[in-house]
Amino acid sequence: MLLTYQYKIKLLPEQEIMMMQWLELLRRHYNYCLGQRFDWLSNTRCSIDRCSLVSEPIGEIPSQFPNYNFQAGLLKQTKELFPEYKDIYHDVQQQNLKRLDKAWDRWIKPDKSGKRGGRPRFKKVGELRSFTFPRINCAKAGAHINHGILKLSKIGEISVIVHRSLPDSLVLKTCTIVKKADGWYVCISAEDETVPTPKPIDTIKTAVGIDVGLKEFLTTSDGEVVPIQQIYRKAQNHLARQQRFLARQEKGSNSYKKQQNKIARIHQRIQRQRKDFHYQIAHQLVREYDLIAVEDLSVKNLARNSKLALSILDAAWSQFITILEAVAVKCGVHIVKVNPHNTSQDCSGCGVKVPKALSVRTHCCPKCNLVLDRDENAAINILIKALQAVGLIASAGGGLVRRQPVKPEAWGFQGVQLSLF
Template sequence: MSYIVSHATKWYYDYMLLTYQYKLNPNPKQVVILETWGELLRRHWNYALGQRLDGLKRTRSRIDRCSLLSEPIGEIPSKVDYYTQASDLKQTSYLYPDYKNIYADCQQQNLMRLDKAWKRWLVPDKNGKRGGKPRFKKQGDISSFTFPRVNSPKAGAHLTGNILKLSKIGEIEVILHRPIPDGFEIKQATILSKADGWYCSFYAKDKTVPDALSVDKIKSATGIDVGLEKFLTTADGQSIEVPQYYRKAQSTLARIQRHLARLTKGSKNYQKQASKVARLHLHVARQRKEFHYHVAHWLVNSYDLIIFENLNIRGLARTRLAKSILDVAWSAFLEIMQAVAVKRGKLTLGVDPRGTSINCSGCGERVEKTLAKREHSCSCGLVIDRDWNSALNLLKRGSVGLPIPGCRGLDSSQPMKQQVSFVNLRCSR
């Protein structure tokens, strides 16, 4: 199983980059080659990262003092960056002949990944935030490598029908469960290993970008409030239940992990049991992703404008509700929903969530309530589900100045007790 549009989909003004992922069927000899490439690229990553850290340590000094007491005295090394490390690839293959068997572009892409991770750590983004420090990779951590050119004269990867020909690896059968649309230009191919086999992700360029819906053509809009009791609630009172895929798999996962803990680490039985654990995690992740796509397509088919709340999900994941929050994966869902909306020409808008669950959607009065209280009851007479009230506030906050009709939900002049209705999703991506 694979997904036509990944959460890493990117869109630009004149084209989109979509990810098409297919399973590969390599023979045993090719599997050995793929695993060997991953291990050699891991070792080269660790060497290149150590070279960068050593150069940083030897040249860094505090502003008000030198580092003679804590740093070795020696020749100051020259600056280490992607270009200096890429120029050393020829010497690496001379000293270690095994690297001659790896396609040169794959080694360069490995260094590019390190360079991006290094810059994210040292250089803050426009919001002043930086990424984590790049880490040394343990055995098996690097399970993917990229061919940056496909189907061009000097490319290392060529896709013809259902056969993928890779330089220095050979021809591998691709299980094309769906065709790549005509007119798409394949830019890159990434070979990656998962718990159930090897896959190839093709990054395709699509120049037929649908025009975004203009504001004056918006006919329907909604606000969505995500939660843990209900996955989301729309402004017209429809809700979707939380599937809890990880929670349901916990008992099975605990049993096979206990079995894994009793085995000798590194033995064949240990590897077989570890594969069972990894397959279960992969199955849960695929269930969750499929569910996210179903919900995203249902929303995009139903509304022209979808207003959501910009939550600090990373901060919420540090609370005692972390397991439930990570199980529903709000952040991944919002990325998928925005990608699907762009592909369909629909609009999405993120707004500030502060006060949406406290303020009354009918009169605007603040109604303080604890997290355990799931019903909003205001002095104006409005009694409504807490999440529905929040979705209505999100719709009002995000649709200010837009020429759209009412939310087809509550009429604040006629307060009454309302209950949300649940939606059964039976749609395909």
């Protein structure tokens, strides 16, 4: 399993200037190589039955597509024409081309489901904010970290704030330097071979189904609820006020850049608070249950076709499920995704479909007279589907072990402002 450890670094002024220069040169080279690929595409593609009224490419048709190997072979020529590229470590330039190659392949080649990524774009000034050393702590590596000191080739030694030590059992893979709104960070990717294997299905003792929503962040099949935070909604007015201040500044001035960074810090704080909240919920669930059932939601489509798009994106259900899966893998807990079709409409007691509008928050079954909260009924249905998928039998209450409902205060999130600052 690949893990990423992120640490803040303290740079000297000359080191920061050098890194900013690296990012700008890498951005220009990225755009030039992307333009090479687009030129080859336009010179070798045209309509069969018509010509453009504006322009048509003329000249020799390139014999070779400018792929990664072709463009990496031209790095020596680039350094001769532009000597400033000699100051950049060669592995970093190759990784920059590999990043372009991946973006191009996502656009040209469809994935297993037949979908393709968006067309690669030219990067504006300041849009490229990271560069990667592909090897760390080995003989030919350009990056070495030891006792809180990061040594980068052609940059020098950098002090690292090691708030959490790197385990000795990890195999270090790559080192990425990232520029964020509040400073510079180093992201160390490592492989952990000590990940526990998931528990056998027969040994599962506790299971739960969770239904995410906007009234409550999630409701479990045991009746527990976690209140929604609405982190972006709470900061929305403050963010809008700061954006109005930015609109009054002269574009490109020092005050404009200062206000721009202030807005970026607000977005960063919102992101960190949301992620911290998701991690706390994920760890709470993984500690209590051996199997967790969730809906296989297409959040992008939900947000696209809903008037509540901003609230849906603020809840960030996809990010939460991704975090929950990562935490579960490290703890050997099973995560089962089920089809969300009719989980809110079907009765968890007798299985009869009970149509109801979104505004109706209580499930009332006319056949078995079951009266239950709408979200809890959906969570029980999700759990039943998951247990059937893995070959287990659900109890009458919808789970393997029925627990007493717990008040929201037991989760520790009622009225608490989460922050990393």
